Amino acid sequence: MSDNEFYTGAKPPINFTLKVIATDLPLSDPAFKMKIVFDFVPTFSQDARSDAPNFHGNKVYRIMNFITQRVIKKVIEWIYYDRGNEANARANELKLPHNYPNAIAIYDERQKIKASCEQGDLSYLDHREERATTKEGDCIEDIVGEFFNRPDRPIWEKEKSVTRVTYEQLSPPAISVDTRTAINGDKRPK
Numbered sequence: 001m002s003d004n005e006f007y008t009g010a011k012p013p014i015n016f017t018l019k020v021i022a023t024d025l026p027l028s029d030p031a032f033k034m035k036i037v038f039d040f041v042p043t044f045s046q047d048a049r050s051d052a053p054n055f056h057g058n059k060v061y062r063i064m065n066f067i068t069q070r071v072i073k074k075v076i077e078w079i080y081y082d083r084g085n086e087a088n089a090r091a092n093e094l095k096l097p098h099n100y101p102n103a104i105a106i107y108d109e110r111q112k113i114k115a116s117c118e119q120g121d122l123s124y125l126d127h128r129e130e131r132a133t134t135k136e137g138d139c140i141e142d143i144v145g146e147f148f149n150r151p152d153r154p155i156w157e158k159e160k161s162v163t164r165v166t167y168e169q170l171s172p173p174a175i176s177v178d179t180r181t182a183i184n185g186d187k188r189p190k
Contacts, residue, residue, distance in 0.1 A: 014059050016040045071167050075177055077144045079158050083107065095154060099143045106140055 006013035022034035040055050080097040083104065089096045106128045113124040128139045136142060147153055164178040 014056065014063065016055075016060065067167075071165065071175065073141075073144050073148055074175055075162065075165055076148050076159070077103075077140065078175075078177055079156060079162075080147065081140075081144065094156065097153070098147045098150065103140060103143050106143075 017039045019037040019039075020034065023029075023032055025032045038055075038060075081100060081103040085096060085100070088094070110124050110127050113127055117124050126133065128134050130141045131139050133139065137146075158179065161179040162177055163180050166176045166178075168174050
């Protein structure tokens, strides 16, 4: 992938890294502490460029909003609304997430639609994905959002083990989630 792929005409891409460290307490707790560092740097190249990307509050806000509203929730969906979770929950005495059966019903509908799609057509994945396409509460966005925003929701070990999330909106969009697995003296399988 070349650096030029992200240019729009002569406009350079928005390029930043985000580093966060925070105490594992609610934001309202007086002992809460956090440090955030945004690094805005140009894409590495051998020639000096006068059009290096700079901070643009509105654009960064939109990107961060997309990350919180879509990308992180897709990770939560991947962890908690997977077809294999029913057997996993029974085996590990875990409670299935709120509206799990409704999400599985939507996935079943998608599989039926997929059967009639041409090879490579991914449009079936949009079926009941966002509220804009269906009534409120009847889509994956609402099911995951309601679960995600519950203060008492369970936190499974699989969620705690996420080490990296990579999202690419190229053609088609793709997301990957890396998790760590450790079996050593202090972490033994059950």
